[in-house]
Amino acid sequence: MSESTTTPAPSESGTPGPSAIRRLLSGPAGRNLGLVIALLLLVIVGWATAGSRFMNLDNVETIVRYGSILGVVAIGTTFVITSGGIDLSVGSVMGLTSVVASLSWVQNAANQSTWLLMVVVALAVGGLAGLVNGLVIAYGKVVPFIATLAMLVAAKGLAEIFANKQSQVVGVKGFLDFFRGDLLGISWLIWMFAIAAVVGWFLLARTSYGRRTIAIGGNYEAARLAGLKVKRHTVSLYVLGGIAAGIGGVMILARTTAGVSTHGALYELDAIAAVVVGGTLLIGGRGTIVGTVLGVLLFSTLSNIFTMNNLNISVQNVVKGVIIVAAVLLQQRFAARSSRS
Amino acid sequence: MVQPMVKGDSSTSLLSMRGITKSFAGVRALGGVDLDVRAGEVHCVLGQNGAGKSTLIKVLAGAHQPDGGEIRWNDELITIPNPVAAIDTGIATMYQELDVVDGLTIAENIFLGHELASAGILHRTETTRRTRELLERLGHGDLNPHTEVGELSAAGKQIVSMARALSHDARLIIMDEPSAVLDSEEVGNLFRVVHELTAQGIAIIYISHRLEEIREIGDRITVIKDGVSMASGLSVADTPTDELIALMTGRRIENVFPAHRPVPADAAVLLEVSGLTLRGVFADVDLAVRAGEVVGLAGLVGSGRSEILETIYGARRATSGTVRVAGNALRPGSVRHAVDAGVGLSPEERKSQGLLLEEPIFKNVTLASFARFARVGLLDERREREVAREQIDALELRPADPDRQTRTLSGGNQQKILLARWLVEGSRVLLLDEPTRGVDVGARSEIYSLIRQLADTGCAIVVVSSEIEEVLGLADRVLVIADGRVLTTTDTDAIDEHGVLDLVMKGTAA
Numbered sequence: 001m002s003e004s005t006t007t008p009a010p011s012e013s014g015t016p017g018p019s020a021i022r023r024l025l026s027g028p029a030g031r032n033l034g035l036v037i038a039l040l041l042l043v044i045v046g047w048a049t050a051g052s053r054f055m056n057l058d059n060v061e062t063i064v065r066y067g068s069i070l071g072v073v074a075i076g077t078t079f080v081i082t083s084g085g086i087d088l089s090v091g092s093v094m095g096l097t098s099v100v101a102s103l104s105w106v107q108n109a110a111n112q113s114t115w116l117l118m119v120v121v122a123l124a125v126g127g128l129a130g131l132v133n134g135l136v137i138a139y140g141k142v143v144p145f146i147a148t149l150a151m152l153v154a155a156k157g158l159a160e161i162f163a164n165k166q167s168q169v170v171g172v173k174g175f176l177d178f179f180r181g182d183l184l185g186i187s188w189l190i191w192m193f194a195i196a197a198v199v200g201w202f203l204l205a206r207t208s209y210g211r212r213t214i215a216i217g218g219n220y221e222a223a224r225l226a227g228l229k230v231k232r233h234t235v236s237l238y239v240l241g242g243i244a245a246g247i248g249g250v251m252i253l254a255r256t257t258a259g260v261s262t263h264g265a266l267y268e269l270d271a272i273a274a275v276v277v278g279g280t281l282l283i284g285g286r287g288t289i290v291g292t293v294l295g296v297l298l299f300s301t302l303s304n305i306f307t308m309n310n311l312n313i314s315v316q317n318v319v320k321g322v323i324i325v326a327a328v329l330l331q332q333r334f335a336a337r338s339s340r341s
Numbered sequence: 342m343v344q345p346m347v348k349g350d351s352s353t354s355l356l357s358m359r360g361i362t363k364s365f366a367g368v369r370a371l372g373g374v375d376l377d378v379r380a381g382e383v384h385c386v387l388g389q390n391g392a393g394k395s396t397l398i399k400v401l402a403g404a405h406q407p408d409g410g411e412i413r414w415n416d417e418l419i420t421i422p423n424p425v426a427a428i429d430t431g432i433a434t435m436y437q438e439l440d441v442v443d444g445l446t447i448a449e450n451i452f453l454g455h456e457l458a459s460a461g462i463l464h465r466t467e468t469t470r471r472t473r474e475l476l477e478r479l480g481h482g483d484l485n486p487h488t489e490v491g492e493l494s495a496a497g498k499q500i501v502s503m504a505r506a507l508s509h510d511a512r513l514i515i516m517d518e519p520s521a522v523l524d525s526e527e528v529g530n531l532f533r534v535v536h537e538l539t540a541q542g543i544a545i546i547y548i549s550h551r552l553e554e555i556r557e558i559g560d561r562i563t564v565i566k567d568g569v570s571m572a573s574g575l576s577v578a579d580t581p582t583d584e585l586i587a588l589m590t591g592r593r594i595e596n597v598f599p600a601h602r603p604v605p606a607d608a609a610v611l612l613e614v615s616g617l618t619l620r621g622v623f624a625d626v627d628l629a630v631r632a633g634e635v636v637g638l639a640g641l642v643g644s645g646r647s648e649i650l651e652t653i654y655g656a657r658r659a660t661s662g663t664v665r666v667a668g669n670a671l672r673p674g675s676v677r678h679a680v681d682a683g684v685g686l687s688p689e690e691r692k693s694q695g696l697l698l699e700e701p702i703f704k705n706v707t708l709a710s711f712a713r714f715a716r717v718g719l720l721d722e723r724r725e726r727e728v729a730r731e732q733i734d735a736l737e738l739r740p741a742d743p744d745r746q747t748r749t750l751s752g753g754n755q756q757k758i759l760l761a762r763w764l765v766e767g768s769r770v771l772l773l774d775e776p777t778r779g780v781d782v783g784a785r786s787e788i789y790s791l792i793r794q795l796a797d798t799g800c801a802i803v804v805v806s807s808e809i810e811e812v813l814g815l816a817d818r819v820l821v822i823a824d825g826r827v828l829t830t831t832d833t834d835a836i837d838e839h840g841v842l843d844l845v846m847k848g849t850a851a
Contacts, residue, residue: 206463208456211445215453218442225404225440226454226505227425285444 034330035278035294042301050308059304061187067300068193069251071293073264074271074278075200076244078292081275082204083237084217084284085137085144089151090245090271093129094264096159097122097249102168102259115174122253123246129155130242134235148238152268159261167260170253179254189251196247201289213237217284273320274299277327298323354413355380355544356401356432356513361410363396363568368752368779370396371407372568376546378513383535383545385555385577388565389589389807394548395437397565398515401546402434403427428454433511435502437518437548443491448472450490451505475504478537480530496523503534514538515546520554521643532558550641552582552846564588590810590838598786598814599793604634609667611801612684612770614653617662622648623825626662630770630801635792637816637833638805639841645825646805647689650772653803654686655679666770680709682770685763687756689774689805695759696747703729703743705758709766732761736791753777753784760791771795774805789815809841821845 046054053059073090080087100106101122110117129151136147170176179188204210215223216230224230245264252263276282277298278291299320306316356378363371371393378384388394399405401412403421412419414430421427427434441450448468457464457471472486481500490501499519506514516535520528535545535558549555555562559577563570564585571588614628623645630636638646651657653664658674665671666682688694696705703722706729707714714724729743736757740750747755756776763771776792777785792815796802806812812819813833821828821836821844828844829836 206465207461208458208463209461211449211453211456211463214444215442215449218444219440222440222442223453225402225424225434225436227423227428228454229425281444285442 032279032288032290032294035291035298039294039298039301042298042305046301046305046308049305054305054308061190063300063304064190064193064297065187066303067296068187068189069248069255070267070270070274070300071193071296072196072251073244073248073267074274074292074296075196075289076241077268077271078200078275078278078280078287078289079204079213079237080144080241081272081280081282082217082284082287083213083234084220085234085237086148086272086282087130087133087238087241088145088148088268089129089133089155090241090248091264091267091269092152092156092159093126093242093245094249094252094267095261096129096155096162097125097246098253098259098263099159099163099168099261100125100259101250101253102170103162104168107170107172110172110175115172115178118170118172118175118253119250122250123243126242126244126246126249127239128242129245130239131235133242134238137238138231138234156261163259163261165261167258170257170259175254176257189255192247192251196244197289197293200292204287204289209236214285214287217281217287219285270299273324277324279327282328353379355415357413357416358401359411359413361397361400361412362408363400363405364408370568371400373410374565374568374570375573376563376570377574378544378546380512380544381539381542382560383539383547383558384574385547385549385559385562386565387550387552387555387562387585387589389550389809392565392589393568394565395517396568398434398436398517398546398548401427401432401515403432428509428511431510431512432515433506433509433513434515435499435506435517435519437521441490441498441501444489446487446489447476447484447493447501447504448486450501451475451508453505455509471508472504475507476500478507479503479534496527499523503531507538511543513544513546515548517548518550519547520549520551528554550846552585566590586839586842590842599790601635601793601817602633602797604631604817608632608634611667612653612803613665613668615663615665617649617652617664618660619645619648619652619657620660623652623822626820626827627830628803628820630803632769632799632801633796634818635796635802635804635816637812637819638803638822639809639812639819639845640822641845642807644822644845646822647774648825649822650686650774650803650805651688653679654684654772656686680766680768683766683768684770684772685709685766685768686772687759687763687774687776689778691752691755691759691779696755698746698748700747701744702733702738702747702750702758705747706732706743706761706765709762728765729761732764735764736761737787751784752779753788756780756788757791760795764795769800771800771802772805773802775807776804777806777808777811785811809838813838813841 073094077087077090101118106118106121133148133151136142137144140147182188183191204213212223212228212233215226215228216233220230248264248267253259256263274295275292278288278293278295280287280291302319303316354377356376358374358376361371361374374393374397376386376397386394386397396405400407401421403424403426406422412421419430421430442453445453451472452468457468469486473482476482476484476486479500484497484500490498493501503519519531523531539545547559556577562575562577562580562585563573564575565571566589608631610629611632612628612630614626617626618624626649628636638649640646648657652659655671655674655676655678663670666684669682671682672678692698697708703726707725711720711725714721714728726743732738733741733743738754738757738761747758750758773792777788780788792802792804804812804815813836816833818830819833819836819841820830821841823845
């Protein structure tokens, strides 16, 4: 209805709430703390059920490596969701990029020049898919759900056409050698995840770009009236999401050494789940890269524990579902509390 | 029209608008507005709700493009194609709807769109320092720049909005009812800041309906009514209040109200509300409506009028008080119970709260009652269409085609659908919130006579309208409401528009 602005509560506006601890817990640090506690609980469960097979450095690396591809994709998705959008196409765009980057002519060209060419091709394809998403959403005024659903289907079809329903084995030596190697004993996949996380965090929390992303998700009209170029910004966010999917495509190509159209299937849902569990609001206006990283680690630790205990994947999915619902319920309670104040 | 009394040469104007017009989907919002603002003055824009003040502001802020007229800035013809252009020109706007982003901090909101950054990387300490300065300048050094704006009260958000306008180094600041959410101490603060700004040569466009305030802060006044400037550049000191109110209310010839038939003294009381209270919104509302009677609620937007209707209807749960329909108490907070008892609401936001715009007319007409036409749970669309057709004939709904998509109808005909819906349901108590909003002036009289006819057939009707003349013309009795309190209840014969406006303004100023 009109305004409920008549409620007088003026000058005490900046003072802390009833309890400083509650206030801290409802802030960003508190929400991440909740995730850290959840992660610690899982670690205890893992330790109790699998003992030293679980609690050793090699396994920790396994867990992080397992989550690294999803992690990079989810960091891109965090930006899109923070702006109030959604990108359902990242999974099939990953598949498409892995296929295009491993096409025989790309591999031939890479053999003659540098293996980085494959990476560039993958990022370009991902960025292009994101550009199409962004243009259709910002200028075509198609809701993000539908626009990116269309891209999901189309990119999948395109990947099948390019791959001719076959997997394309990677024979570029430089590419394989690089990703088989490590830095300081840590897999390059993990390094890529770490770099994406740091860059993503900096971009969202410390730059005008991130600030504007949050503003657009929090109050689109206010952002427009504040003079932000909201349409152009929206396009750039989907390009960013597409490029993240392209990096994910490269990583999956490196891990499996083959480009396949089904690579990345359902990654979009896992990415959205990790983002939301991490504390980014699905309606936009609040986003956290640290939360997303913790959300990804939570899921990959869970998978690891289930694998260690020889439990089947179906049980794992049920538990994942419960975690997602619990996280969203907590978010809603938080939203209700902040709207009351 | 009163002749403009522009002192001195018009070339001294910082901003000069001539003949600004703007229509939305055929409904005219501005029909020719002239406005001259000089550097260093506080120029008040006065007008009733719906007079076109907000549209005028948005034209200046680059959020709307005018259909006609010209805008001059320092005597140069300009266009303001978007909000960035407005800010670049030197025009900053503080919107009434508090256009801040809840999830960002105070500092982040103030510098949104013009962040202090190099190569995109934010200068956080500098931002915090500048924010503190701005807040201190506004007398709110107590606010923490890192507080999230979502945690602030409406008054706090207003401060942020003002700090943002200041941060742009604007030469013209538009303030849309800035005092509406402030208490008296903060209004004092606001005025101090306004004086400070004008002393620096900054011009202020100050929008308000509180005459006392305008007397205190304003230099000149432009009065707008029905999207037309009735007088521009009146001197605040020399214009008597009577004249201002006359300019704001000047009677329109298009609105012809149907004759009232006296309600028999023994007519049954259909709706009886006593002590109805919704904490923080309105308190102690008493109201009795007899069969055949139309009762109006007059008051400004935000006075609690709409909330009273919604609470009677059960869409909001009353804190205390009772609602009786034909003697039976309604269950608080239960729409279903209210509807079953014969209460129908036609909401203020017809399109978002009342209609399924993509659906045909007949489905909207039977929305509250389609289950009655169903057989063993299967919908009977043939009968629904028949019923809708009866209503279309009775209410002269056009086009007379039950299958026409509702979106394509005019505002007046959409309003008729809502009336038809409750007539089909057999409702005897009709709550109508702004029944003529978005209805063309010509079609209004048709809605008026329809409402009267419904009363004559024995319905009890409550009408809310921002247009005082509409309430007075339509209703038998009127409740004047300000800040959630009923100031007076009286027969509409016993009060005129001037009297109501007077009460409302005093009531809100208190």
